[in-house]
Amino acid sequence: MSQKCHHLDLVDRSLRQLYGVASSRDVEVDKDTIESFVAALFRRSVRCLLESRVAAELCCFRLFQTTPVQKHAPSLLSIIQLQDYGTKKSTLGMVLGIALEHLLTFIKDMQDTTLRHAVAGQVGSITQACCTLLLSSQLPSKTRSAAGELVTYFIKHHKHVSASAHFDVASLPDRFLNELNSSKCTQTVKGVILDVLGGLFNKYPDAMTVHRAAVGRWIDQALDKQFSSNAPEMQIIHGCFVCLSEILDEATYDQSKRDTLFQFIHVTLATAASGNLSRLAIVKACLGLLGKHMHLFATNLVEADPYQFYLLMLHCCASSTKK
Incomplete structure (x- = not known):
């Protein structure tokens, strides 16, 4: 002893x-x-x-x-x-x-x-x-x-x-949203906050339902900004994909919004396949989003040439398992 x-x-x-x-x-x-x-x-x-x-x-x-x-x-x-x-x-x-x-x-x-x-x-x-x-x-x-x-x-x-005892899901997500909207909060921290929100949506879907719309609106604006930028923040994109994997549904995402999101997914995978995106976590988050909600993008997959898109996903899946 x-x-x-x-x-x-x-x-x-x-x-x-x-x-x-x-x-x-x-x-x-x-x-x-x-x-x-x-x-x-x-x-x-x-x-x-x-x-x-x-x-x-x-x-x-x-x-x-x-x-x-x-x-x-x-x-x-x-x-x-x-x-x-x-x-x-x-x-x-x-x-x-x-x-x-x-x-x-x-x-x-x-x-x-x-x-x-x-x-x-x-x-x-x-x-x-x-x-x-x-x-x-x-x-x-x-x-x-x-x-x-x-x-x-x-x-x-x-x-x-516990959602109630340890997270106070009634108010904590709103505080996270305030940080996401703060100019003092770095892009890296915002990405981490989005990861946390994604985890909360996954583990406590019922308790987090009230926050889906507000978080979804923020993500839509953030993705538009990032994919129109010459220097997108990878951590933000990763966090957005993680959250969308949990909150995306047909009722809130009409065909127009799905078309835009599919374009972002396609750009991400194509960039990774070209060797210009080395952050495997983003590729995995992108593939996770696509895999979980593939049925919502059926029309987009047909229009994008299914075979070519399949080859693109195959390449990215192989690359994402290296680490």
Whole structure:
């Protein structure tokens, strides 16, 4: 047990170091130092996971407990929930961004069913904290994006995330729309927000019905703008395709709108086939949209030369499985 305690003590030490950096008002800490602290935390956490089931569960408790016991270090969750940006918000933003990237990898690699169950109780708290970070205009784009990617992962892969308890689907999508309409929000963050919205539409279709029209209108305008631009934002296009996969239907998309959307799909696939589009995530999102709603584009497929379009899709499908 002494070895287990030693590993847990090292995790606590890393958490104290990280909390000290994140909450500091007076000291600017460089990226390399922050990276080393975060890497040490997760390296020590992995050692606990590999040590034994007991050590692993204790480690998960230390990382994600909502109310840390006085004698223990602050939890990683308490660091993510820090609201006082102080005078060194750039340092906090860097800590959060790097920590969230490592946390996503850590969660993805946690294959043990029991350990995933141990974390499940805190998924809601982590998700809520990450939604707050995603909506915070004070934080760097990279940090907000990392928070959004973690939220998207939890929506897709954890059944313990509740629409009513953890997302407040009555108001959260409206706040996301406000960010999508904000000139201060970067295109990258907007793309991540669209990914989150797509996940919400997929997982909670009934609760999200009221938001379909507003999100759909925003997407229509965004796609028109992106495909008429000489420098389209790939993250925006990807997010739009992800959302449309969940909200597209015959009742709201008449033939004229479907013609326009099919043209965007065709351009995306043709650009990918020509070698001028290297973002495989966009190709996959495009193929996913087309595959899910192929019946809506029957007329378009005939007019586009079905055989040639089939060859185009075949090429893109083969390319999209490389990674």
